[in-house]
Amino acid sequence: MSKILVIAEHLNGKLNSSTARAVSAAAAVKPEAIDVLVLADNADAIAAEAAKIDGVSRVLTIARAENAHPLAAVLAPQIAKAAAGYSHVFAPSTTFGKDVLPRVAALLGVAQVSDVMSVEGSHTFKRPIYAGNAIITVEADAGSTVVATIRTASWSAAASGTNSAPVEALSVDAALPSHTRFVELQSGKSDRPDLQSASKVVSGGRGVGSKENFDIIYKFADKIGAGVGASRAAVDAGYVPSDLQVGQTGKIIAPELYMAIGISGAIQHLTGIKDAGTIVAINKDGEAPIFEIADIGLVGDLFKIIPELEQAL
Amino acid sequence: MKILVGYKRVVDYNVRIQVKPDGTGVVTDGVKLSANPFDDIALEEALRLREKGVAEEVVVVGIGPADLTAHLRNGLAMGANRAIHVVTTDAVQPLTAARIFQKLIEKEQPGLVILGKQAIDDDANQTGQMLAALWDRPQATFASKVEIADGKVTVTREVDAGLEVIEAELPAVITTDLRLNEPRFIKLPDIMKAKSKPIDTIEFGSLGVEANDHLKTTHYAAPAKRSKGVMVKDAAELVAALKQKGLL
Numbered sequence: 432m433s434k435i436l437v438i439a440e441h442l443n444g445k446l447n448s449s450t451a452r453a454v455s456a457a458a459a460v461k462p463e464a465i466d467v468l469v470l471a472d473n474a475d476a477i478a479a480e481a482a483k484i485d486g487v488s489r490v491l492t493i494a495r496a497e498n499a500h501p502l503a504a505v506l507a508p509q510i511a512k513a514a515a516g517y518s519h520v521f522a523p524s525t526t527f528g529k530d531v532l533p534r535v536a537a538l539l540g541v542a543q544v545s546d547v548m549s550v551e552g553s554h555t556f557k558r559p560i561y562a563g564n565a566i567i568t569v570e571a572d573a574g575s576t577v578v579a580t581i582r583t584a585s586w587s588a589a590a591s592g593t594n595s596a597p598v599e600a601l602s603v604d605a606a607l608p609s610h611t612r613f614v615e616l617q618s619g620k621s622d623r624p625d626l627q628s629a630s631k632v633v634s635g636g637r638g639v640g641s642k643e644n645f646d647i648i649y650k651f652a653d654k655i656g657a658g659v660g661a662s663r664a665a666v667d668a669g670y671v672p673s674d675l676q677v678g679q680t681g682k683i684i685a686p687e688l689y690m691a692i693g694i695s696g697a698i699q700h701l702t703g704i705k706d707a708g709t710i711v712a713i714n715k716d717g718e719a720p721i722f723e724i725a726d727i728g729l730v731g732d733l734f735k736i737i738p739e740l741e742q743a744l
Numbered sequence: 745m746k747i748l749v750g751y752k753r754v755v756d757y758n759v760r761i762q763v764k765p766d767g768t769g770v771v772t773d774g775v776k777l778s779a780n781p782f783d784d785i786a787l788e789e790a791l792r793l794r795e796k797g798v799a800e801e802v803v804v805v806g807i808g809p810a811d812l813t814a815h816l817r818n819g820l821a822m823g824a825n826r827a828i829h830v831v832t833t834d835a836v837q838p839l840t841a842a843r844i845f846q847k848l849i850e851k852e853q854p855g856l857v858i859l860g861k862q863a864i865d866d867d868a869n870q871t872g873q874m875l876a877a878l879w880d881r882p883q884a885t886f887a888s889k890v891e892i893a894d895g896k897v898t899v900t901r902e903v904d905a906g907l908e909v910i911e912a913e914l915p916a917v918i919t920t921d922l923r924l925n926e927p928r929f930i931k932l933p934d935i936m937k938a939k940s941k942p943i944d945t946i947e948f949g950s951l952g953v954e955a956n957d958h959l960k961t962t963h964y965a966a967p968a969k970r971s972k973g974v975m976v977k978d979a980a981e982l983v984a985a986l987k988q989k990g991l992l
Contacts, residue, residue, distance in 0.1 A: 442905055502910065503873065504882055526903040530885045533838070533873035542839050542958035545868045560867050564761040565770050568963040575958065610913040611882040614898065618906035627904065655992060673923060674906050680922050682904065688991045698760070705967065709991055711982065726973040729982050739979030744992065
């Protein structure tokens with residue numbers, strides 16, 4: 432039988448919702464236990480949140496000053512030790528999970544399955560390759576630990592609230608390196624819904640034209656309570672910070688509503704939004720590739736259409 | 745300091761991939777191949793470090809069949825001093841690639857290894873992290889800015905929460921994000937010069953790296969198609985359609 436260790440992602444003392452998505456994928460393996468591992472300097476509040484997630488059997492904490500920031504070189508040896516006795520180690524396929532988990536896999540001497548979209552069996556998974564243009568079924572070696580990152584856009588977050596899993600402090604005997612140090616995090620602070628968990632997202636592209644013009648996107652997003660995203664062209668042109676980028680090299684999202692405004696729809700962008708519920712495209716070029724995957728399309732000038740949309744709301 | 749750069753050849757990023765109808769793979773015959781875009785950025789960064797005097801030598805490393813030589817010549821034309829070609833006809837998974845790099849590191853003793861953050865064919869995003877683990881050295885993934893001074897590298901990393909700055913002692917592994925730099929174009933005289941630059945050829949079998957693939961791909965499929973959409977003629981119609989779906 433399977434026992435799964437899910438690595439918790441957190442920031443500023445709060446559990447990230449990507450953790451509950453990884454728990455959903457773990458549940459799909461139908462294991463006998465799902466334990467969540469919290470590595471932090473102060474793990475209590477995070478562990479308490481993790482303990483409430485449905486399906487979690489135990490929450491294990493490793494609270495050390497060295498774990499104050501998620502440095503892969505520091506966390507990986509601890510996770511590799513904690514993995515003993517588990518058949519699977521899962522982490523969300525966020526920049527956190529992508530950074531740390533391959534390091535864990537190499538320490539364990541095993542391969543990693545990246546971006547699990549679906550679980551077909553305890554060792555069989557589906558994952559995207561070629562920017563989502565092909566989906567492969569992969570079989571992991573049944574004799575070794577399965578290390579996998581979970582594509583958050585493919586899984587909804589496990590419900591939270593009714594569970595109260597026990598929290599246990601774990602001590603692992605792992606030598607931690609001092610060769611890597613955290614300096615600072617410059618975060619693009621925003622009161623808007625987080626791009627990756629927002630149910631609605633409004634994205635702007637090159638067609639928006641300038642940093643100043645992007646205000647029209649922000650205003651419209653605020654009006655409908657949406658998160659804001661952008662294409663790579665808009666990021667490269669300096670209209671918005673890079674953490675808003677949606678696509679193969681940015682964030683992969685699956686909101687209920689995705690509105691692409693002034694975005695032509697390069698393959699790399701479409702990869703990031705393929706699983707969105709309803710895709711709306713607004714573009715003045717009726718031939719733009721975005722219309723091939725849009726559920727609702729509107730050809731026209733965004734500077735004329737957005738005020739009209741606001742009026743019609 | 746010597747810098748090793750991973751230089752993978754992949755299906756060009758503009759190609760629309762077709763899955764074979766029998767599910768055994770994707771069509772690669774006659775398809776345009778190019779440098780993995782993240783690897784071009786890795787090579788560019790290494791060349792800039794050499795131009796700043798931080799590094800003396802830049803070595804591009806390719807793993808693949810005999811005809812990979814032409815691809816490595818492109819790296820040499822871009823400015824690498826020499827190339828290492830690890831010859832194998834088998835597809836190489838990230839863990840095996842990391843083990844190959846580890847062997848090359850033992851021999852070459854680089855001060856820095858720069859790889860792309862992911863290859864756009866397998867989209868794995870693993871090799872750099874795995875190499876750093878096997879080598880027991882720092883890793884700085886998703887780099888958008890790299891500064892080297894006093895045996896240390898300061899890297900700005902593109903993370904979901906914004907930009908994270910870390911500091912690591914050398915030697916280290918860096919993986920590149922798109923915004924690190926704009927790779928230079930290859931000029932004709934450089935293509936001529938590249939012909940006389942050395943390429944070391946190493947048989948994969950001679951490295952003593954296990955080749956067993958831990959992950960078996962059993963099936964390839966095209967992604968699920970979205971159903972055909974509708975066009976609306978104005979903003980009012982769009983709002984009505986979204987309200988009907990309960991989205992507004």
